[in-house]
Amino acid sequence: MRILTVVGARPQFVKAFAVSRELRSAHEEILVHTGQHYDEELSDVFFTELGIPEPEHNLGVGSGSHARQTASMMTDLAALVDEYDPDVVLCYGDTNSTLAASLVASKRDVELAHVEAGLRSYNREMPEEVNRVLTDHVSDLLFAPSERAIENLADEGLTEGVHFVGDVMYDALLWAREHAPTRSTILDDLEIEDEYVLATVHRPRNTDSIDRLETILACLADDPRRVVFSAHPRTLDRLEAHGLLQTAERKLTVIEPVGYLDFLTLQTNAAAVVTDSGGVQKEAFFLDVPCITLREETEWPETVAAGGNVLVGADADAIRDALEDPPTAPSTAEPYGDGTAAADVRRLLAESISR
Numbered sequence: 001m002r003i004l005t006v007v008g009a010r011p012q013f014v015k016a017f018a019v020s021r022e023l024r025s026a027h028e029e030i031l032v033h034t035g036q037h038y039d040e041e042l043s044d045v046f047f048t049e050l051g052i053p054e055p056e057h058n059l060g061v062g063s064g065s066h067a068r069q070t071a072s073m074m075t076d077l078a079a080l081v082d083e084y085d086p087d088v089v090l091c092y093g094d095t096n097s098t099l100a101a102s103l104v105a106s107k108r109d110v111e112l113a114h115v116e117a118g119l120r121s122y123n124r125e126m127p128e129e130v131n132r133v134l135t136d137h138v139s140d141l142l143f144a145p146s147e148r149a150i151e152n153l154a155d156e157g158l159t160e161g162v163h164f165v166g167d168v169m170y171d172a173l174l175w176a177r178e179h180a181p182t183r184s185t186i187l188d189d190l191e192i193e194d195e196y197v198l199a200t201v202h203r204p205r206n207t208d209s210i211d212r213l214e215t216i217l218a219c220l221a222d223d224p225r226r227v228v229f230s231a232h233p234r235t236l237d238r239l240e241a242h243g244l245l246q247t248a249e250r251k252l253t254v255i256e257p258v259g260y261l262d263f264l265t266l267q268t269n270a271a272a273v274v275t276d277s278g279g280v281q282k283e284a285f286f287l288d289v290p291c292i293t294l295r296e297e298t299e300w301p302e303t304v305a306a307g308g309n310v311l312v313g314a315d316a317d318a319i320r321d322a323l324e325d326p327p328t329a330p331s332t333a334e335p336y337g338d339g340t341a342a343a344d345v346r347r348l349l350a351e352s353i354s355r
């Protein structure tokens with residue numbers, strides 16, 4: 001079986017790490033990096049430290065408007081589908097790279113498989129929600145990370161080709177949890193000795209609104225503990241534009257994004273995680289670290305139901321309350337599978353393509 005895998009943004013490298021290991025043991029994979037993320041700390045570091053094979057192609061799309069970015073990726077991906085004639089195009093998650101791959105594959109004589117199918121925030125203002133809904137509706141194989149995701153798909157009339165596999169990020173985390181303690185020096189590098197809070201913010205809803213960003217920063221700055229703030233380039237840019245960067249740097253430990261093993265180490269040892277990231281909410285849940293989510297809704301509602309995650313939006317009182325009295329997860333449920341999702345993806349792809 002020949003698989004053309006499309007990745008482009010940070011969380012997709014983590015997901016592809018888990019699945020590519022499985023696929024390459026028995027099949028031919030052509031890995032295509034769209035170049036949506038291109039900074040060393042958002043891209044190369046993941047390939048190097050996780051040993052992800054060098055992509056066969058990097059489309060070098062770079063940053064830009066959604067339309068330009070998606071259109072440019074589509075043009076190049078269509079040419080690669082022609083060139084390689086794969087049995088299946090495999091895409092992950094909900095970024096513009098996902099949408100570009102799915103639109104191209106859906107108009108070609110090739111199967112389209114979507115890992116992380118069925119997630120919904122039910123907030124169409126998020127570009128990711130549009131990307132994931134459209135991708136699911138043109139996919140032939142829909143690999144769902146949770147039972148809830150399968151219900152979401154059924155509500156939209158999608159029942160064929162749908163499989164529960166669990167979350168491939170859990171597979172990646174289980175590997176990294178084993179290797180991070182000997183490979184990461186981040187706690188020493190940052191001279192962390194006392195309790196600290198770990199924060200990430202990158203959703204446009206938070207970064208592009210000065211009110212929301214200022215509120216979030218003020219709440220973090222007021223916390224008596226040290227706050228380590230991993231700043232996505234979009235966030236750094238917005239902090240600067242809103243005139244908030246100096247305050248942030250004075251009150252918080254603002255760091256450039258770090259590699260996956262360093263970030264997992266920071267999450268594992270944090271007193272609490274404050275984030276608007278999808279992947280980070282889940283990782284905090286897997287690691288049993290209280291998560292305070294700077295959003296009004298989540299596509300990972302199981303983490304909230306289990307008690308380990310609380311949605312606070314950018315409401316100052318709610319953020320402060322959660323920092324003072326963080327959520328704890330009493331449940332031992334495994335709503336996202338048992339860490340063998342990637343093997344299921346490999347098996348189901350092979351079964352479907354050989355038919």
Ligand code: UD1
Binds near residue numbers: 063096
């Ligand atoms: C993208 C995804 C988002 C995902 C996130 C993971 C879309 C619509 N959004 O958001 O779902 O959660 O990746 O991190 O696909 N930039 C750099 N260097 C880079 C990449 C980006 O400086 O290597 C800056 C550019 O100014 C760019 C901005 O970050 O305009 C946003 O990048 P983009 O890829 O458009 O969206 P993300 O916010 O990263």
Ligand code: UDP
Binds near residue numbers: 010230261283
């Ligand atoms: N991550 C990382 N370094 C950082 C911040 C995040 O390695 O400095 C990892 C994190 O562990 C998770 C993924 O990036 O695996 C989440 O990606 P992101 O928050 O960018 O996107 P989302 O999941 O919200 O789409």
